[in-house]
Amino acid sequence: MVTPFVKRLYVRTDDFRLAHRLLSELQERNLPAKQVSPSQAIESDAYWFGTPDEVEAFGGRGVAVDVESVEETISTWLLSRQLEAPPKQLVIGIDPGPRPGCAFFSDGVLMGKREVDSIEEALRGIVDLVTHIQPERVLIRIGHGSPVHRDRLLNRTLALGYHVEIVNEHRTSSGQPRHAHGTAALKIAMMSGKPVHEQREVEVSEGELRNLQRISRQRSKGQLTISLAAARKVARGDLTMEEALRNAGYEAS
Template structure:
């Protein structure tokens, strides 16, 4: 229900043996339920593991999208990156991820559930340190992507509206990224990570510059670095 609410999709709850109010209604159920009543309405099997994919399928059915020529992904880089996925320009879904390491896996998981001819992944050019780490992770997982001029995506937006920026990024052509990036944090990057460590520990701890460097280059997470028992060795 939370995913449906996040996407502002109207829904009703039915008892497991209730009759569908409309013959062509889209409904969710377990694999057993959808197999048993597969001829009633438009059944979508859902479990804890595939909630986003199941709701994506419902959105496609609602919009009459049966075939996808181009599947677009837009990534707005940041500590909690925004990501959007579109089918031939129609928004299927958006999300704000908790960790930058989750981006490539999120893209692969969504793409694996869709039938499409071409996939285009685009990332904004802001937050260079995080952007380059995401680029490297995507390239490591054989995900080709383009870098987009992010200044064109943030006009008229509230600050930190990452998911809307991600939609705009997905729709803009960019320059294809071919090579891995060298991740070299600046002193400002390290100070910002140290500031985040103070915030995460409620002011009790500020990690060292060495640990901040490990966080910046992806050797460890900020949560790991703020753990007093963590060692960078």
């Protein structure tokens, strides 16, 4: 695959461990790269990855990286390239839940994947990325599990004007560690789903409301329990847990 913003890409290092990490990470991101030795001549407009010493010695469009920062360095480099050439389509996969997993594909290239602490944090990250790289089209693919979190994400992303699909995620979690939400999100992003055009009523079960009340007791160190009505507002995204506790009279020390 040749991306519209990278036509030639090389791993140009004598560091075996670094070369292996780079090639694996680039392959996962759908970025084909050729491995060459630092002394081998390459095209003047080609990007290449190597150690800081190798980049200093050979110059050109070298990107300095070490073994411990491969993923972060590639993500930063990709973002800088996207700013120069806005993509036609940004596809974002979301594994719904209280700690959503998110994966980002820009014109077929994996820009990154991560797990975040809340739906609000996931939405902020999406809006920030869209604002930065200005894609022509945004497609959100949400796994169909965890209905309350799924529908909250669906409603919010539709309200932002994005195209939204719901993906059957049963096949994404097979054999995955319990908290591998970022990996599940990556698989969701790569699967076609059913387009959704209308917002949904968020259905909250009694058990989910009781669990939110339990969490409120934990957050307030046993001082209070939010009402069922407040728990319902938290579940639907109308209030954060912090706001519900504050409304109930709790003041964090």
